[in-house]
Structures are given as C-alpha cells and as structure tokens.
Amino acid sequence: MMRTRPLKVALLGCGVVGSEVTRIITTQTADLAARIGAPIELAGIAVRRPNRVREGVPQELLTTDATALVKRGDIDVVIEVIGGIEPVRTLITTAFEHGASVVSANKALLAADGASLHAKAVEHGVDLYYEAAVAGAIPLIRPLRESLAGDKVNRVLGIVNGTTNFILDKMDSTGAGYSEALDEATALGYAEADPTADVEGFDAAAKAAILAGIAFHTRVTIDDVHREGLTEVTAADIASAKKMGCTVKLLAICERARDGRSVTARVHPAMIPLSHPLASVRGAYNAVFVEAEAAGxxxxxxPGAGGAPTASAVLGDLVAACRNKLAATTGAGESAYTQLPVSPMGDVVTRYHISLDVADKPGVLAQVATVFAEHDVSIDTVRQQGKDGEASLVVVTHRAPDAALSATVSSLRKLDTVRGVASIMRVEGE
Amino acid sequence: MMRTRPLKVALLGCGVVGSEVTRIITTQTADLAARIGAPIELAGIAVRRPNRVREGVPQELLTTDATALVKRGDIDVVIEVIGGIEPVRTLITTAFEHGASVVSANKALLAADGASLHAKAVEHGVDLYYEAAVAGAIPLIRPLRESLAGDKVNRVLGIVNGTTNFILDKMDSTGAGYSEALDEATALGYAEADPTADVEGFDAAAKAAILAGIAFHTRVTIDDVHREGLTEVTAADIASAKKMGCTVKLLAICERARDGRSVTARVHPAMIPLSHPLASVRGAYNAVFVEAEAAGxxxxxxPGAGGAPTASAVLGDLVAACRNKLAATTGAGESAYTQLPVSPMGDVVTRYHISLDVADKPGVLAQVATVFAEHDVSIDTVRQQGKDGEASLVVVTHRAPDAALSATVSSLRKLDTVRGVASIMRVEGE
Structure with missing residues (x-):
C-alpha cells in the first residue's frame, strides 16, 4: 500500500548533475514512487543564477536562498551537488538539524571532514549518502560498505579520475606529450579550464581517502593521502613503459599493511602491466579493483563522471534515503571502529622503474648497483643502452619500502658518473 | 553502544561454502560484532552426515534435524547453503514463520519460486537476501536493487557460470574439442561429476531469471528463460569465431524490449568481439555488464564460485540482515511492480553467424541470398571458401528477430545446393 503524502526533496545546485537529477525526478515519477513506496516531490532548487536557462527545470522551484530551503523543516531529503567545502558544510549540517537526510556528490567535503558530518547525521537520526562522490555511476561505496561488510578488504587499486585517464590514454596511443594531450582533453570538454584538481591528483586523492576509510573501517582524510599528479609524466616515460610491456595510469591505491596494524593511501602515476585489467581502461572511464580476503x-x-552517470548514483542514494525515511530508520553509516593509523608514504612497499643518464665507461653499473645494495634495495632487471658516447641505465627494482627507494635515488644523484635521473616511476599491479 | 545479547544464527548445510561461513563467523567475531552493532553467535548447524570431519566446525553445534533448528524460535537469521528445491523451500518458509530472516545462496529455488518466498518474508516482517546466488562474490544483486534503484536498466549481459567459461576458454586457447576441455575441467575440480546443470545452461538460466526480475522490476522464473547449453559448440565454431575477431562465451542476456513493454531472458553460446571486455574474462571468472539509461x-x-568467495557474499547479507533485525526493520525486498511480460525467444532481436556446406557451382550464393531476403533478414557479410570440390559459405546477418533467423535456417536446410548447416551461432556484444 502506497503512502500518498509525497516525500519532499530539496536540490542544492543545478549544474550538469543537478539538471539531470531534476530531469529524472520530474519524468520518472511513477517508477520512483513504486520503488520508494511513496511519491516524491521536488520542493525547491537552490541556485546562484536563477535567470540562467535550464531546460526542463521548473522555474518556479528555483531560489537563491539555499539556507532558507534547508531550514524549511518539511524537507525529507536534501541533495547537494554544489561542491566545495563552504557554504556546503554549513548547509548540510543545517539540513541534518532540520531532520533531512542528505545525498551528496561532494568528494572534497567528505574527504576533508566526513567524520564530523557522519556524527552530525547520527546525532539527528538521518542518513548521509555519497555514492556519487567516488567513480560516478559505478556502485562502489555501497558494495564496500554493505556487500563486503562480512569480508576483510586488503587493497583497493583504481583509476578514479577520468580526465587524467583520458590524457594518459591519449599520450599512450598517439605518443603525444603531456601538454598536447591536456589541450585535447580541454578542447573535448574532458578537462576543466583550470585542470589543477585533476592533473595534480587532488580529485583522486579525495576519492582515495573516502575509499580507504570505508574499506578499512577507519578514518582517512585527504591530508593522509600521499599525492603526486601527472604533470611530470613525459612521452619518454610512456615509451619506457611500453618497452616493459606496461602502460602508465594515475592510480589511487589504498592498502592495509601486511601486519594489519596500519593502512596507507596514495595517488601517483605508475606503470602497470598490459595484462592487468586496469591497463585496458580507456578514455574517461573509471575502474576500481578491490581485493578482499574471502571474495578475492x-x-x-x-563511466566515472558526467551528468547522467553521476545523477544515476545520486538517484540510487535518494531512493535509499527515502525508503529509510518511510521506515523511520537509517542505513549503514560510518564504520571507523578499527581506528587504524595511516602510515606515511615512506612505509609503502612498492617497486621503482628508474632511468639514469650515465657516463659511458667501465665500472658505472658496479657503482650504481652498490648504491642500491647499500640501501637494501634489490634489483630486478637492468637494461643498458648506449647513445652518442653517453649511456642510459634502466633499473627496475624488487619490492622495497618507498623511503629506501627514494634514498637510493638521492644517493644515485650524487654519483659523478650519473649525469642525471631521467625518470622515476613506481610499478604496480603485479 | 553495543547490545550484549548476541544475535543467533543457524546454518543449514556445511559443505564447501558452509564450512567457510562457519570459519569466518567463528574467527572474525570482533569485526562482525563491530560492523553489526551486536555480537553474533552460531547457534546450530544442520548437516546430513554429522560424523564427517569438518575442520574448524564446532562438533557440538551439529544437528541432523534442520526442521527443529529453524523452529527453535530464538534464531534471528538462518543461512541456507544446502541448495535444491525441497526440503529447502519448506525449511525457509518455516524459518520465516518463526521470525527468522533468511540468507540463501540457492539460485535454483529463487529462480523457481522467488515471488512466493518474498511474499512469505514480507508477511512475517523478515528479510530474504541471496547475493551469493548469482556470480559468487561479485556484488550484483545489491547494486542492481539499491545502487541503480533510481535508474532504468535496459540490458544485463554476462558470464555467470565459471565451469562453462573455463571450458570455452580452454577450447579457445588450446584448440581442444568440447569433451577434452570438459575432461580437464572435471580433473581440475571446475566441473562436477555430473556437469549437466552447468553445461546445459540450467545454472546460468536460473541466474538470468533472478537478474532479469531484479533489473526490470518484474517476475521472471527459470521457465521464462530460453536456454541452450554449450555441448554442441565445436572446435570449428571457435575457429570460425577467431576468423571474425571474436571468441565464444556462454552468455546470460536479459533485455528490455525497445518499446519498453516486455522483457526477454536467455542463455546461449554466442560470439563476441575480442574488443569487448567480456571477451577477456578468463578461466572460471564471472563478469556482468549492466546497461542503464543514466549510468551507461x-x-x-x-570470482563467480568457490567456498570463500560465496561465503563473502553470504556474510555481507548476514551483516545486513542482522543490522535490520537490530533496527527492527527490513531491507529493500522484491520489486515487481512493472509486471512486464517475458517474450519468447522468437521476439529477441539478434544476429546469426551461419556456416553452410554447399555445392561448389554457380548460382549457389544467389539462391542462399534469396532465402535470407524472403525472410526479411539482411546479410552483413558472406565469406566463400572452396575445399575439395565442395564449398563453404559463412554468412553473418544484421540484426533480425530470432524467429526470422531460425526460419531462414530451416529454409536453407531444404535447398538442394545446401549439403548441411555446419554451425549456427548468435553474435552479441556490438
């Protein structure tokens, strides 16, 4: 039997995602009502520019007063697709205080301050959902939080930023340099006018923080995430990767330490073997590997971004939040009971691929090998190449702590026979 | 604040999956308690052979009286990993009547009679969960039912049976025939002594029925699913597929008709292009594509099977069922409001790859082409090959209703110049 009084929904923000959310709520009304068990009604949409033309968005619902909207008191669920920290944090908190559950797509805010928002939601007996904050339409937060709730996740490894994957894919397939590939991404709308958040890895780092917290039942903020962007990846790096049967991807990697007593989270470019399923993730797509003890x-x-895919994730959360409202309950919230500390990057165990320009004379390889040995870093393969009187050495290491690998590189730079370190990249996915 | 009285769990069946479930419940006790919000206690395990040695399974919990166990009245959640229709249906119904939620891995039962079980669960205010029934550890039912609850799924296309995927992968990589590949699968434990359920497609058809029902919010039983196994797939079929840049997979395909007024569900071998992500699913792995309107x-x-992966899915459901018990609520149950009818195979629009042995004389191609035209089936490509006075024709069609394609093949068989139809296979994934 369906309740006839509709659940009221307020929307904060009406850009690409918000317009698509509005379209679905206003056109799929019968389906949404059947799935929720009650009709829903869009009660108001807060925007900054009410006079902008938004096709399909009911003009009479627009308001510039977001605060008044979340304070109305009759709103069941607030959908937040504005982004950024403030005023959004205050708006969400105010919504909780007025009894509304919140569905957000805001990775920056969740990665900065998820714990206090979750606490506020619990305090007011409402839900906080944010599937759309990580990897767009891909169900990831709900599977991690619910489907794998009886398993032990050891590792999350993924491509979670479509812009940088588009750029790297373009560099890989055409041999283009970083700037050229970025220009193409911008022209095609895959990169924003200011691409910093994407290319410097801030976007991926926020997602890594959210995923690590949920996967390991602890608290991880963006400040805990080691972050390297892809602005220094060169066409030569991509070519080196190819020679090794690898490709370069910007990866978000969250790991539980082998002793189980700490976790790490990091974002950086890395070489992965072409045989790894992540290697064939093309264009702006996202993909995330999850390794769990029982599940494998x-x-x-x-699709990791875009109006419609992100709206799909928002709507899934909206249906869940509405069902919970009807049942006067809340869903699975934050789980941070393990309180595992986040270790620094130096503790991460990984492998390096290092290209050195060296003097072309006897004994150089011995000198270089000695430096690796002094830092307890074991060498997997070495490739020597001569070019015009100079030579290059490409070294791939076995697994070692990042601190030891990094110290090795510092020592190599000090050798007279090493003219320069042409590139350093981690090797993952083996 | 954690409740101290434990939730009581009964386990029906203690084979490969049940032992693994027992191991996790008895060793991960603190983690499970933290995630649920209350400790859980394994209260009894019903088995047929109590004297069999089961490492790590507490002997004192074993009973041969499953009925008495589900009738105890103090059981919060019953986990069913016995399989088959009876006595399991009666046991599950009895569990509901005594106030227990049920977590099942039983695809056969759910595909035969899911609707009445769901109705019983609703009647008694308890949950029925069965993530483990489809594709082992892969979260699929929860993402379809919850994450995509605000979206419109148009198609589900997947490899949902590991045994047959192992066999086809082996045939593809070694050129082996079906029997030889099946023998190897049996020797390695990927196929059961009686492989009928797998190789004849019954297992995949049950999963297709479950997925179609959830994806399209309607009711689909295994009897609605068109089913062809892989026993007739030959080494020659696999070789033909390779020539077309394809591989052969046993696919479960659930589709919403273009007019939205009906659905179809089918299981059969099909050629898919090597560029399709499902083509690279190797060995006993499973993978499922979901196409939704907003999500893309x-x-x-x-991993689609195995003790630990299946246990992971069971435990995820167990945590959800226990959380709901604590909150005195139930989760999202059956959603079958669309009541869309299931159309027969003849209505499915697909493509055929047909190999004909024909007389090597002029006019044969014209005759054959005429037959296709008479049935309104448009030809995509034709390849002619001569061999020892005879010739073969390989025809790939454009998309047409299966009934028309099938009628075309019947007519071709009647042509004097067609000596035989060497193989027919559908082409999917484009």
Whole structure:
C-alpha cells in the first residue's frame, strides 16, 4: 500500500548533475514512487543564477536562498551537488538539524571532514549518502560498505579520475606529450579550464581517502593521502613503459599493511602491466579493483563522471534515503571502529622503474648497483643502452619500502658518473 | 553502544561454502560484532552426515534435524547453503514463520519460486537476501536493487557460470574439442561429476531469471528463460569465431524490449568481439555488464564460485540482515511492480553467424541470398571458401528477430545446393 503524502526533496545546485537529477525526478515519477513506496516531490532548487536557462527545470522551484530551503523543516531529503567545502558544510549540517537526510556528490567535503558530518547525521537520526562522490555511476561505496561488510578488504587499486585517464590514454596511443594531450582533453570538454584538481591528483586523492576509510573501517582524510599528479609524466616515460610491456595510469591505491596494524593511501602515476585489467581502461572511464580476503579480486568498471552517470548514483542514494525515511530508520553509516593509523608514504612497499643518464665507461653499473645494495634495495632487471658516447641505465627494482627507494635515488644523484635521473616511476599491479 | 545479547544464527548445510561461513563467523567475531552493532553467535548447524570431519566446525553445534533448528524460535537469521528445491523451500518458509530472516545462496529455488518466498518474508516482517546466488562474490544483486534503484536498466549481459567459461576458454586457447576441455575441467575440480546443470545452461538460466526480475522490476522464473547449453559448440565454431575477431562465451542476456513493454531472458553460446571486455574474462571468472539509461555501461567482475568467495557474499547479507533485525526493520525486498511480460525467444532481436556446406557451382550464393531476403533478414557479410570440390559459405546477418533467423535456417536446410548447416551461432556484444 502506497503512502500518498509525497516525500519532499530539496536540490542544492543545478549544474550538469543537478539538471539531470531534476530531469529524472520530474519524468520518472511513477517508477520512483513504486520503488520508494511513496511519491516524491521536488520542493525547491537552490541556485546562484536563477535567470540562467535550464531546460526542463521548473522555474518556479528555483531560489537563491539555499539556507532558507534547508531550514524549511518539511524537507525529507536534501541533495547537494554544489561542491566545495563552504557554504556546503554549513548547509548540510543545517539540513541534518532540520531532520533531512542528505545525498551528496561532494568528494572534497567528505574527504576533508566526513567524520564530523557522519556524527552530525547520527546525532539527528538521518542518513548521509555519497555514492556519487567516488567513480560516478559505478556502485562502489555501497558494495564496500554493505556487500563486503562480512569480508576483510586488503587493497583497493583504481583509476578514479577520468580526465587524467583520458590524457594518459591519449599520450599512450598517439605518443603525444603531456601538454598536447591536456589541450585535447580541454578542447573535448574532458578537462576543466583550470585542470589543477585533476592533473595534480587532488580529485583522486579525495576519492582515495573516502575509499580507504570505508574499506578499512577507519578514518582517512585527504591530508593522509600521499599525492603526486601527472604533470611530470613525459612521452619518454610512456615509451619506457611500453618497452616493459606496461602502460602508465594515475592510480589511487589504498592498502592495509601486511601486519594489519596500519593502512596507507596514495595517488601517483605508475606503470602497470598490459595484462592487468586496469591497463585496458580507456578514455574517461573509471575502474576500481578491490581485493578482499574471502571474495578475492573484484573489479568495478564504468563511466566515472558526467551528468547522467553521476545523477544515476545520486538517484540510487535518494531512493535509499527515502525508503529509510518511510521506515523511520537509517542505513549503514560510518564504520571507523578499527581506528587504524595511516602510515606515511615512506612505509609503502612498492617497486621503482628508474632511468639514469650515465657516463659511458667501465665500472658505472658496479657503482650504481652498490648504491642500491647499500640501501637494501634489490634489483630486478637492468637494461643498458648506449647513445652518442653517453649511456642510459634502466633499473627496475624488487619490492622495497618507498623511503629506501627514494634514498637510493638521492644517493644515485650524487654519483659523478650519473649525469642525471631521467625518470622515476613506481610499478604496480603485479 | 553495543547490545550484549548476541544475535543467533543457524546454518543449514556445511559443505564447501558452509564450512567457510562457519570459519569466518567463528574467527572474525570482533569485526562482525563491530560492523553489526551486536555480537553474533552460531547457534546450530544442520548437516546430513554429522560424523564427517569438518575442520574448524564446532562438533557440538551439529544437528541432523534442520526442521527443529529453524523452529527453535530464538534464531534471528538462518543461512541456507544446502541448495535444491525441497526440503529447502519448506525449511525457509518455516524459518520465516518463526521470525527468522533468511540468507540463501540457492539460485535454483529463487529462480523457481522467488515471488512466493518474498511474499512469505514480507508477511512475517523478515528479510530474504541471496547475493551469493548469482556470480559468487561479485556484488550484483545489491547494486542492481539499491545502487541503480533510481535508474532504468535496459540490458544485463554476462558470464555467470565459471565451469562453462573455463571450458570455452580452454577450447579457445588450446584448440581442444568440447569433451577434452570438459575432461580437464572435471580433473581440475571446475566441473562436477555430473556437469549437466552447468553445461546445459540450467545454472546460468536460473541466474538470468533472478537478474532479469531484479533489473526490470518484474517476475521472471527459470521457465521464462530460453536456454541452450554449450555441448554442441565445436572446435570449428571457435575457429570460425577467431576468423571474425571474436571468441565464444556462454552468455546470460536479459533485455528490455525497445518499446519498453516486455522483457526477454536467455542463455546461449554466442560470439563476441575480442574488443569487448567480456571477451577477456578468463578461466572460471564471472563478469556482468549492466546497461542503464543514466549510468551507461557498468561492469562487475570477480570470482563467480568457490567456498570463500560465496561465503563473502553470504556474510555481507548476514551483516545486513542482522543490522535490520537490530533496527527492527527490513531491507529493500522484491520489486515487481512493472509486471512486464517475458517474450519468447522468437521476439529477441539478434544476429546469426551461419556456416553452410554447399555445392561448389554457380548460382549457389544467389539462391542462399534469396532465402535470407524472403525472410526479411539482411546479410552483413558472406565469406566463400572452396575445399575439395565442395564449398563453404559463412554468412553473418544484421540484426533480425530470432524467429526470422531460425526460419531462414530451416529454409536453407531444404535447398538442394545446401549439403548441411555446419554451425549456427548468435553474435552479441556490438
């Protein structure tokens, strides 16, 4: 039997995602009502520019007063697709205080301050959902939080930023340099006018923080995430990767330490073997590998951004929040009971691929090998190449702590026979 | 604040999956308690052979009286990993009547009679969960039912049976025939002594029925699913597929008709292009593509069977069922409001790859082409090959209703110049 009084929904922000959310709520009304068990009604949409033309968005619902909208008191669920920290944090908190559950797509805010928002939601007996904050349409937060709730996740490894994947894919397939590939991404609308958040890895780092917290039942903020962007990846790096049967991807990697007593989270470019399923993730797609003790290796793949895919994730959360409202309950919230500390990057165990320009004379390899040995870093392969009187050495290491690998590189730079370190890149996915 | 009285769990069946479930419940006690919000206690395990040695399974919990166990009245959640229709249906119904939620891995039962079980669960205010029934550890039912609850799924296309995927992968990589590949699968434990359920497609058809029902919010039983196994797939079929840049997979395909007024569900071998992500799913792995209107194309990949992966899915459901018990609520149950009818195979629009042995004389191609035209089936490509006075024609069609394609093949068989139809296979994934 369906309740006839509709659940009221307020929307904060009406850009690409918000317009699509509005379109679905206003056109799929019968389906949404059947799935929720009650009709829903869009009660108001807060925007900055009410006079902008938004096709399909009911003009009479627009308001510039977001605060008044979340304070109305009759709103059941607030959908937040504005982004950024303030005023959004205050708006969400105010919504909680007035009894509304919140569905957000805001990775920056969740990665900065998820714990206090979750606490506020619990305090007011409402839900906080944010599937759309990580990897767009791909169900990832709900599977991690619910489907794998009885398993032990050891590792999350993924491509979670479509812009940088588009750029790297372009560099890989055409041999283009970084700037050229970025220009193409911008022209095609895959990169924003200011691409910093994407290319410097801030966007991926926020997602890594959210995923690590949920996967390991602890608290991880963006400040805990080691972050390197892809602005220094060169066409030569991509070519070196190819020679090794690898490709370069910007990866978000969250790991539980082998002793189980700490976790790490990091974002950086890395070489992965072409045989790894993540290597074939093309264009602006996202894909995330999850390794759990009982489940084994799972992969989730799909469009990581865009209005409609992000709206799909928002709507899934909206249906869940509305069902919970009807049942006067709340869903699975934050789980941070393990309180595992986040270790620094130096503790991460990984492998390096290092290209050195060296003097072309006897004994150089011995000198270089000695430096690796002094830092307890074991060498997997060495490739020597001569070019015009100079030579290059490409070294791939076995697994070692990042601190030891990094110290090795510092020592190599000091050798007279090493003219320069042409590139350093981590090797993952083996 | 954690409740101290434990939730009581009964386990029906203690084979490969049940032992693994027992191991996790009895060893991960603190983690499970933290995630649920209350400790859980394994209260009894019903088995047929109590004297069999089961490492790590507490002997004192074993009973042969499953009925008495589900009738105890103090059981919060019953986990069913016995399989088959009876006595399991009666046991589950009895569990509901005594106030227990049920977590099941039983695809056969759910595909035969899911609707009445769901109704019983609703009647008694308890949950029925069965993530483990489809694609092992891969979260699929929860993402379809919850994450995509605000979206419109148009298609589910997947490899949902590991045994047959192992066999086809082996045939593809070694050129082996079906029997030889099946023998190897049996020797390695990927196929059961009686492989009928797998190789004849019954297992995949049950999963297709479950997925179609959830994806399209309607009721689909295994009897509605068109089913063809892989026993007739030959080494020659696989070789033909390779020539076309394809591989052969046993696919479960659930589709909403273009007019939205009906759905179809089918299981059969099909050629898919090597560039399709499902083509690279190797060995006993499973992978499922989901196409939704807003989300676009999503893929879920992972181990589709095995004790530990299946236990992971069971435990995820157990945590959800226990949380709901604590909150005195139930989760999202059956959603079958669309009541869309299931159309027969003849209505499915697909493509055929047909190999004909024909007389090597002029006019044969014209005759054959006429037959296709008479049935309104448009030809995409034709390849002619001569061999020892005879000739073969390989025809790939454009998309047409299966009934028309099938009628075309019947007519071709009647032509004097057609000596035989060497193989017919559908082409999917484009």
């Amino acid at each position: 290796q799972l992969m989730f793949y799909g | 194309q999503l893929m879920f990949y992972g």
